[in-house]
Amino acid sequence: MLKQLYIENFALIDKLELEMENGFTVFTGETGSGKSIMIDAISFAIGKRADKTFVRKGTNKSIIELIFFIKDNMKKLLENMLKEENIDIEDNIIILKREIYSDGRSLCKINSKNVNTSFLKKISSYLINIHGQNEFNELEETNHINILDSYIGIRKMKQFKEYISIYSSYIKLSKEYEDMYSNYDKEKNKRELELLKYQINEIEELKLKKGEDKNIEDRLEIMDKSVKISKCMNGLYEELYGKTNNILKVLRIYMQEFENFSDLDDNLKSISEKLNDEYYNIEELSYEVRDNLGRYDFDEDRKTILEDRYDEINRIYSKYAQGYDKLKEYLQNAYDEVEFYEKYEDKIKDIKRQMSQLDEKLKNISANITSIRTEKKTELEKLIVDELATLGMKNVAFDINISPLDTYNNKGNDNVIFLISFNKGEDTKPFSKIASGGEISRFMLALKNVISSEFEKTMVFDEIDTGISGLASEKVGKKLKDISRVRQVLCITHQGQIASYAQNHIEVFKTEEDDNTLTKAKILSEKERIVEIAKMMDASTDSIKSLEHAKELLSKNSR
Template sequence: MLREIRIQNLGVIDDAVLELSEGLNVVSGETGAGKTMVVSGLGLLLGDRADAGRVRDGASQAVVEGFVDIPTDHPAAVRAAEAGGDVEDGLILVRSVSRQGRSRAHVGGRSAPVGVLAELGELLVAVHGQADQWRLRRPEQHRVVLDRFAGESVGGPLRRYTELYAELQDVRAEVQRLRELERDRARQVDVLRTGLEEIEAVDPQPGEDDDLRRESERLAHADGLRVAAGEAHLLVMGGDDALAAADEAGGSVADLLGRARAALAPVVGHDPQLAELDRRLQETTYAVTDVGGDLAAYQADLDVDPARLAWVGERRAALGGLLRKYGESVAEVLAWGEDAAKRLTELEGVDDRLDELQQRWAVVRAELAAVGTELSAARTEAAGRFAERVGDELAHLAMGNSRIEVAVRQHDDPDSDQALETADGRRLRCGPSGLDDVEILLAAGSGSPPRGVAKAASGGELSRLMLALELVTASGDVPTFVFDEVDAGVGGAAALEVGSRLAALARTSQVVVVTHLAQVAAFADRHLVVSKTDDGHVTASGVAPVEGEDRVRELARMLGGVADSAAALEHARELLQDSVGPKA
């Protein structure tokens, strides 16, 4: 629900704040005072196209701010949060338009594309007026309005139809994909089979390339490795052929460690610190002995095997051939092989899969045609009730001679392979929402042919028609309705009926009405008056709520143009007493 709108430097408005309430909010004021700018400002806030010509003379930019009180789980709050806005304590929207035509938008304190404001506007406010882009100008919205009115009688078949239609699109997409595979299937099969045969012939094992590289390196340097290991073994363990360096040092490392322990043995029991050093020498002796044994074993394993070296080279060459084609490592080659095997299975099974899909295609199309026919019948039945209900509302809104018709049409499409064949043999065009095009038609007079509502209705009639539609279909999805010129061309008892119907809508939704009729304003839960200063501008104090005698005087002014006329004042009091709105 809109709680507050602030408009700065828009048209004749310098700076004005509208504080709105629940129920019916009426905005009135003298001609030229800026009432229409309120609706224009709201349109900007909700994503309408920016018009730099509306920036007030002498100002650099126009700014409109709005505070919307909605729960955090409302779809508009969810969308605002997705855009990065803060919605914890309500939603703040801002739109600015510079004199150069640049436009900026902020949602919940964060900069956002203007398109986000338009998305939020569709979820928050329905604006109906002579100049606004009325949502029923989009043909698809006619169907949405009818389906909303019909409720579950259409909702049930529509859900089933939507599920089947989505499945049909999935089947169609899969058939298309498989047919594209089919075009170059033979070439792909040859490539995959050749690759799999090459990999199978070599039979690479995981990690084999790294193992062979290490073995090749060792075998190629076996002589040098053996000599180095032998010298190290002699130095550690000693022997008849110990190097001179070992002899000069008094023997092998193991001998030297033994001599050191022998020197300590007679006195080691006399000092715990020396005993600890002896223990460490013992551990070192064990470690050196182990290293010596390992060096001997390593040296023994280094037998040069030319045949093994040649085999390793050949094996690495074979693996290298695979790596050049199918991956940078054996792991990647094996992964390619797994993917290729799956792809080959899919390609070889294309014909069988296509047969299955064609059978499913036929079944889904038949089910879709049956459900689509059921959906069309439900819409046709609801269309009659809808037209009757809307006609009843129009009779209360000074449009008693108007007639509403709702056309539910199907279109033959015999040449399309995507058309659905119904039980009566017709081949009909289908879409994601059914077989039907829905259009709301209006005959503005008893002798007038029905025409599309956007063409048949004048500005005021369009607003009253939208009021009738909202009354008939009101579901609470949109929390706020705004009407401009809903009372154009009416007066007297008809104006009272318009006010009464607005008040009825306001019992379930917030309604904002710009009006010049006292008969409408008398029903307001909150009455705001727009007034301008002597220089023709609306200032910060130019929009104020009126109550009590101030409201009576405003209604009197609206009735006769003179606020202090006794007759007008009396008439105003009578209007307030007779209205279903709050009493003065």
């Protein structure tokens, strides 16, 4: 529900803040007092195209702010949409704000975050609707099918759920087919296939083993130092074993000598044992050095082979992917692409075949949905006409035209248009061509009396009482009150009978301050309501009879 309305520097309003209540609220006031300004302000706040002429003279900008308290089901519905714009909902409150500048610029905000006008309209359409001469909202032709389906309850039907499932698959395949077909070039595909096969062959011919490149790096580094390594290896062997007085020979002499002393004390025994251990360790080392003599001798041919192999590996790395793992991944992707191109035409044919099968299913199910709509539309037509008759519109003809579309959409294969005539003998025509603000308001009143919704938004009615009698006004007032039991209703009215059904009453009036004419509004007390309704019905507030009649109406209707 709309909880607070704030308007600043808008037309004749300098500053206005109203706390709104649930249920049925009327705005009343003399002709020209500024009631329509209130509707204009709300319209701009929910996304109407900005108009700088509404900025109050002598000020820089107009500000309109609407604060809504929403229920949990509405919060759940809006949360994901708002998250896309990084907007949070705290305490189930949504604040719509519009700033219109004197130079023509405007800003739209939802919960203090800047948004574009189209997003503001989208979110506000779930919160509030205005029904009047220039505000069609729910009666836009694109929404007619939604109204009919809401009455039928078609979205809960098994057939429709099955249709949506198949339609989603169809759309997914259609996009896949379009992407593949638009990119299909037989000669280009052939060239791509040849290139991929060449790349696969080049990588496979390398026969690269994991870690081979690192192994070659290490071996080449050894080769670069092979002369020094061989010199050290030969020198060490000579010292350990080769020359006449080699280390092993000297150690063996002392090992034998100390073995003779080992029984004399523990220190000599320890030296003898360690000498013995070291001798055998060095002997083992000398054998290992001997076995590797010549291994590190420089081999120019071998080095050339390794360098060539290393260069070839790095050439392939540079051309395709760095490193063994990434090269293998590239190779697998190339194999996958080869399979893709080799089966490209078959894939297109298969998608086309699947689409054809789904198309046949869509055709059958959508025909069933069309039959349901066609059968049920007659009921809705009659209910709306009967409702309008109770609202003083006795010569209304209402037709729901259902025609086939050229293609499927997420609602089926039907184009639904509401056609209406408000005068006897005239042909039915689209709303936008013939309906006045009052007629639109009363049609929506009839519609909402027939169709309920899970998400009950605030409804604003403008000019709903235009051209209707006192008896019809009574019926309009009663229906507005009935609707307000499940949703907030705001209504501008000139009829005392309608005003008497409201739970809340706001008077709009003009006043003069410092040579300026201003529009003001105030919430009326019960006594003030009696006077206002009496004035609306008689214009003579001094009439005791009028006051008594107004009091009686309020007592009977507003409870």
